[in-house]
Each structure stands twice: as structure tokens, then as C-alpha cells.
Amino acid sequence: MENALSDLQQKLFGEVADLHGTPSGAYNLRADGKVLSRSSTANIDIKTNSQNNGIEIHIKDNTKNESVHIPVILTQTGHMEVVHNDFYIGENCDVLIVAGCGIDNCGDQKTEHDGIHTFHVGKNSKVRYVEKHFGSGEGTGEKILNPVTEVFQDENSVMEMEMVQIRGVDSTYRRTIANLKANAKFVVKERLLTHDRQKALSVYKISLDGDGSSADVVSRSIAKDYSYQKLDACISGNARCNGHTECDSIIMDHGTILAVPSLEANHVDAALIHEAAIGKIAGEQLIKLMTLGLDEHEAEDQIISGFLG
Amino acid sequence: MENALSDLQQKLFGEVADLHGTPSGAYNLRADGKVLSRSSTANIDIKTNSQNNGIEIHIKDNTKNESVHIPVILTQTGHMEVVHNDFYIGENCDVLIVAGCGIDNCGDQKTEHDGIHTFHVGKNSKVRYVEKHFGSGEGTGEKILNPVTEVFQDENSVMEMEMVQIRGVDSTYRRTIANLKANAKFVVKERLLTHDRQKALSVYKISLDGDGSSADVVSRSIAKDYSYQKLDACISGNARCNGHTECDSIIMDHGTILAVPSLEANHVDAALIHEAAIGKIAGEQLIKLMTLGLDEHEAEDQIISGFLG
Numbered sequence: 001m002e003n004a005l006s007d008l009q010q011k012l013f014g015e016v017a018d019l020h021g022t023p024s025g026a027y028n029l030r031a032d033g034k035v036l037s038r039s040s041t042a043n044i045d046i047k048t049n050s051q052n053n054g055i056e057i058h059i060k061d062n063t064k065n066e067s068v069h070i071p072v073i074l075t076q077t078g079h080m081e082v083v084h085n086d087f088y089i090g091e092n093c094d095v096l097i098v099a100g101c102g103i104d105n106c107g108d109q110k111t112e113h114d115g116i117h118t119f120h121v122g123k124n125s126k127v128r129y130v131e132k133h134f135g136s137g138e139g140t141g142e143k144i145l146n147p148v149t150e151v152f153q154d155e156n157s158v159m160e161m162e163m164v165q166i167r168g169v170d171s172t173y174r175r176t177i178a179n180l181k182a183n184a185k186f187v188v189k190e191r192l193l194t195h196d197r198q199k200a201l202s203v204y205k206i207s208l209d210g211d212g213s214s215a216d217v218v219s220r221s222i223a224k225d226y227s228y229q230k231l232d233a234c235i236s237g238n239a240r241c242n243g244h245t246e247c248d249s250i251i252m253d254h255g256t257i258l259a260v261p262s263l264e265a266n267h268v269d270a271a272l273i274h275e276a277a278i279g280k281i282a283g284e285q286l287i288k289l290m291t292l293g294l295d296e297h298e299a300e301d302q303i304i305s306g307f308l309g
Numbered sequence: 310m311e312n313a314l315s316d317l318q319q320k321l322f323g324e325v326a327d328l329h330g331t332p333s334g335a336y337n338l339r340a341d342g343k344v345l346s347r348s349s350t351a352n353i354d355i356k357t358n359s360q361n362n363g364i365e366i367h368i369k370d371n372t373k374n375e376s377v378h379i380p381v382i383l384t385q386t387g388h389m390e391v392v393h394n395d396f397y398i399g400e401n402c403d404v405l406i407v408a409g410c411g412i413d414n415c416g417d418q419k420t421e422h423d424g425i426h427t428f429h430v431g432k433n434s435k436v437r438y439v440e441k442h443f444g445s446g447e448g449t450g451e452k453i454l455n456p457v458t459e460v461f462q463d464e465n466s467v468m469e470m471e472m473v474q475i476r477g478v479d480s481t482y483r484r485t486i487a488n489l490k491a492n493a494k495f496v497v498k499e500r501l502l503t504h505d506r507q508k509a510l511s512v513y514k515i516s517l518d519g520d521g522s523s524a525d526v527v528s529r530s531i532a533k534d535y536s537y538q539k540l541d542a543c544i545s546g547n548a549r550c551n552g553h554t555e556c557d558s559i560i561m562d563h564g565t566i567l568a569v570p571s572l573e574a575n576h577v578d579a580a581l582i583h584e585a586a587i588g589k590i591a592g593e594q595l596i597k598l599m600t601l602g603l604d605e606h607e608a609e610d611q612i613i614s615g616f617l618g
Contacts, residue, residue, distance in 0.1 A: 237587075249574070251574050251577050251579070252577060253577060254577065255577070256573075256574060256575045257572075257573075257574045258571065258572070258573045258574075259571060259572040259573075259581075259583070260569065260570075260571040261569075261570065261571075261583070261585070262567065262568060262569040262570075263566075263567070263568040263585055263587050264565075264566075264567045264568075265558070265560050265565060265566045265567075265587040265588075266565045268560050268561060268562060268563065268564070268589050269589060270560070270587065270588070271586075271587070271588040271589075272568075272585075272586070272587045272588070273584075273585065273586045273587075274568070274570070274583070274584070274585040274586075275582075275583070275584050275585075276570070276572055276581075276582065276583040276584075277580075277581070277582045277583075278546075278572050278574040278579065278580070278581045278582075279574075279579070279580040279581070280577050280578060280580075
């Protein structure tokens with residue numbers, strides 16, 4: 001990590017990308033609208049895109065066991081940005097991509113980062129993608145994150161996404177679109193926590209276009225205080241395919257949740273399943289932990305971290 | 310049953326209301342826009358409504374083990390009607406209501422029946438409601454049924470609905486709305502079969518407004534040939550309540566199905582669950598029945614009738 005980083009910046013990079021120093025492999029660290037540092041490797045090339053509003057990441061065929069870190073942090077109140085990052089992943093790769101955004105807003109103006117990502121995943125390639133979102137700061141200005149993630153999967157590719165909103169994000173509109181060719185596999189693990197008067201919308205549109213393609217989307221969320229969530233996962237089965245989505249949500253306090261999943265079977269060999277459940281933490285679970293010596297608040301925290309883990 | 314009934318009319322009443330003679334209890338038989346016969350009882354009064362576009366059915370408090378039959382048939386091509394039927398069910402009742410509509414269209418014009426029903430279910434009352442829809446006839450004119458069913462349930466009441474579309478309905482838009490007070494219970498068993506180029510939309514909007522209210526909606530459907538179905542069941546939990554919806558669908562041939570359930574948790578003590586599954590008949594099931602001597606078509610029919618049974 002550059003010496004120029006403030007304690008706050010270091011803390012944010014730690015939260016969103018588990019970075020506590022310069023990452024190994026390729027990376028692009030962005031803070032308050034500027035590139036802090038960037039590094040390409042022999043197989044992974046990162047460059048500013050031609051529109052100068054983001055980066056292109058090109059990963060060569062057969063790149064294995066390498067990683068790319070592209071975290072973003074914002075610490076200036078009132079900063080708003082739309083950033084376009086495009087990943088071109090060759091064939092037969094196996095790579096880890098770590099993104100994420102942390103906002104610390106100590107002022108009274110809205111701070112917003114809209115990250116528009118595309119992933120072109122080549123044949124037989126496997127990508128693991130980790131994205132964490134986090135907000136902090138004592139200011140009254142809103143912290144807003146609106147990610148758009150569009151995935152194009154070539155034959156026999158695997159995309160595994162872990163998408164986490166830890167806490168502190170006032171408003172988010174998350175859109176994830178995936179298009180799968182034959183035998184491609186798309187797996188999502190989403191974790192969402194909202195509190196206070198936060199709003200979170202999470203929308204998925206997954207098109208299983210190739211024979212043998214599959215999707216498995218598991219979303220777990222917790223709405224505390226007066227927060228609101230809308231979860232909308234749509235799978236279209238347009239070929240011989242398997243799709244599964246699951247939304248499990250816990251409501252607490254005055255939280256409200258709307259789950260609107262949808263299944264679209266357009267092919268006789270499409271097999272699609274959806275499950276959703278919304279409820280509060282079971283009283284017995286709380287009591288059990290409280291008999292072990294935790295107070296009610298600690299017991300709840302324990303259950304929440306288990307549920308989101 | 311009146312002597313004036315034709316064989317075709319008798320057949321239709323049999324299909325939609327299992328009637329093979331004059332029903333016992335109260336009834337109102339309607340054919341081609343006219344009342345064929347009507348009978349009230351000491352406890353159940355049926356009268357034409359003040360707008361003269363349907364009937365009002367008043368059921369006295371404490372009416373038990375009685376039934377009302379109000380089937381409708383249409384045999385004239387080009388006949389289109391909107392009929393309003395309002396049920397006022399007193400307290401502490403236990404009644405069976407049989408509705409249903411059969412259309413036989415031998416001509417080339419559209420025949421349509423839109424039945425708008427409201428049910429006001431009094432405290433501690435139990436209603437079992439059975440509605441069958443059926444179409445037949447060699448004509449090219451469409452057979453259309455657009456039922457709207459709105460249920461208002463007072464405290465501690467039970468509404469059990471069995472809604473079946475047997476076959477032959479070219480287009481249907483089914484809307485079912487339920488509003489539940491404390492400890493009321495709403496149960497639906499829906500069975501839907503579409504074939505050829507038929508379209509079926511089925512929408513539920515259930516509001517669990519009272520503490521202890523519950524809903525259980527189970528929809529099973531089959532889309533054959535080039536038919537299309539959209540199933541949209543929404544449960545809003547606005548109190549301490551339990552809601553469950555389940556959509557299980559089989560697609561065959563070039564059938565397509567869109568399932569868009571939704572759960573809306575607006576109260577911390579709302580517990581809501583949804584399940585949906587779409588797929589084709591499992592090959593193993595077919596093979597098993599075929600080894601027992603059935604041909605493929607017979608085996609499919611066997612599985613379908615078991616699934617919809």
C-alpha cells in the first residue's frame with residue numbers, strides 16, 4: 001500500500017478488499033475519483049479505457065491462480081462518480097477478482113459510487129469474484145452505491161460471485177445480469193444487511209441460454225430498524241438447464257422486505273426452482289443463547305453473524 | 310334441473326358444478342345471460358341485485374351444512390357478459406358454495422364470461438368455495454373467462470377455495486384478492502391446465518392484516534402444446550401472521566410458464582414462505598408407467614391426472 005494513504009483510507013481498503021498492504025498480482029486502487037496505484041502482470045493487463053471513465057482488464061488465455069484487486073474508496077463528501085470497468089477473461093483461466101467499495105462520509109452531502117462492471121468469461125474459464133460494500137462516517141450526507149454487474153459466460157465457464165453489503169450503505173440499487181452459453185455455471189452468494197432508514201434493491205436477471213447451463217443464487221438478508229429491502233431474482237430457462245434461487249430474510253424491529261422472485265420457463269427441458277422465506281429470529285434461538293450467558297443484544301448479533309456467514 | 314335444458318346444457322352443468330339434476334339447497338342456474346331457475350331457502354336468500362347485473366346472496370347467521378349452487382353456462386357464440394355476484398355470509402356459518410362456468414362455442418365469435426364475485430365472510434364462519442371452468446365446442450371463436458374474486462374475512466373465519474380450470478379455455482385472467490382480519494384463515498387449491506395456444510394469467514393479492522391470520526395458496530399447473538401461463542401470487546404480511554404459497558408447474562411440448570410470486574413482510578412478526586418449481590415430467594416416471602403396460606400418451610395422462618388431482 002502507498003505510504004501516502006491516510007489511516008482512514010487504509011481502514012476502508014481493509015474493510016472492502018481485506019487489503020492491509022500492496023496486493024499481490026494485478027491491482028488498481030482508486031480513491032476519491034483518482035487512481036492511487038496500478039500494477040499489471042505478465043498475464044493480466046490493466047489500462048484506462050478509451051472513454052477515460054474506468055478501466056479495462058485483459059486476462060490472457062490459460063492464466064491460472066492469479067488475482068486482480070480493484071477496490072474503490074471515497075472519503076470526500078459530495079463526490080459522485082460513475083465508473084466503467086470491463087473484464088475480458090481469456091480461455092482456460094482460473095482467477096480471483098476482488099472489487100468492493102467503501103465510503104466514509106463525514107459531511108452533509110451525498111457521496112455516490114456507481115460501478116458498472118462487465119465480465120466476458122472465456123471458454124472453460126473459472127472466475128471467483130468478491131465484492132464488498134461498506135459505509136461509515138458521522139456525517140449526515142447519504143452514502144450510495146449502485147453497482148451494475150453484467151456477466152457474459154462462454155461455454156463451460158464458471159462464475160462464482162460473493163457479494164456482500166456489510167453495513168453503512170444508505171441506499172443501494174444492485175443490478176446483476178448474467179447470460180450463459182452451453183454448460184456454463186453461475187453461482188451467487190449474496191449477503192445484505194440494512195439498518196436505520198436504509199434502502200436496498202437487489203435485482204437479478206439470469207438467462208440460461210445454452211444447453212447444460214445452470215444458475216444457483218442464494219441471497220440472505222437482514223432488515224433492521226426502519227430499513228427496507230426489495231429482492232427480485234429472475235431466472236429465464238431458454239434451453240435444457242437448471243436454475244435455483246433462494247431468498248432467506250430476517251426482519252427485525254420495523255424493517256420491511258419485499259421478495260419478488262420469478263421463474264420463466266421457456267423451454268420444455270428447463271428445470272427451475274425458487275424458495276423464499278421471511279421471518280424474524282426465532283424466540284427459542286435467542287433464549288438458548290441467553291441461557292449460555294449472552295444478553296439479548298449479544299445473542300442477536302451471534303445469530304446474525306451466523307446467518308450472514 | 311328444468312326439463313327445458315338441452316343435452317349440451319346438461320353436459321355443461323355437469324362439468325362445471327357436478328349437477329345432474331336440481332341441486333339441493335339454494336341455487337341460481339344461469340344460461341346465456343338469463344336466469345334459468347332460482348331457489349332460496351329459509352336461511353339463504355338469493356335475489357337479483359339492484360343494478361340488475363347479477364345476484365346478491367344473503368346467508369343468515371348460524372347457517373350450517375347448507376349449500377348454494379350458482380353455475381353459469383354459455384352456448385351462444387358471440388355472447389359476452391359481465392356478472393356481479395355478492396355473497397354476504399353471516400356469523401357462525403358453515404356453508405358450501407359451488408360456482409363455475411362452462412362455455413360451449415360452436416361458432417366463430419368470441420364468447421366471454423367475466424364473473425366478479427365478492428365474499429363477505431362473517432365472524433367464526435367457514436366457507437368452502439368450489440369453482441370449475443371449462444370450455445368445449447368445435448368453433449373457432451375464443452372461449453374467455455375472466456373471474457375476479459374478492460374476499461373479505463372477518464375475525465376467526467375460514468375460506469377454503471378450490472379453483473379448477475379443466476380444459477378448453479382459450480384465455481383467462483384470474484384475479485383473487487383476500488383481506489383477512491384477526492385469526493382468519495384463507496386456503497386455496499388451484500389447478501390449471503392449458504393446451505393449444507391458450508393463455509392463462511392467475512394473480513393473487515392476499516393481505517394478512519389481523520394478528521393470527523394465515524394464508525396457504527397451493528397452485529398446480531400444466532402448460533401443454535404452445536400454451537402460456539403467468540402465475541403471480543403476492544402475500545402481504547401486515548401483522549403477526551403466517552403465509553405460504555407454492556407454485557408447482559409442469560411444462561410439456563412448447564408450453565411456457567412465468568412464475569412471479571412475491572412476499573411482502575411489513576411486520577416483524579410476519580412469517581412468509583414461498584416455493585416454486587417448474588419442470589417437465591421426469592423420464593423415469595414415464596418409463597416406470599410404460600413398463601406397466603401404458604403407452605407414452607397414457608402414461609403422461611396418468612401423471613397429469615395425479616398431479617392435478
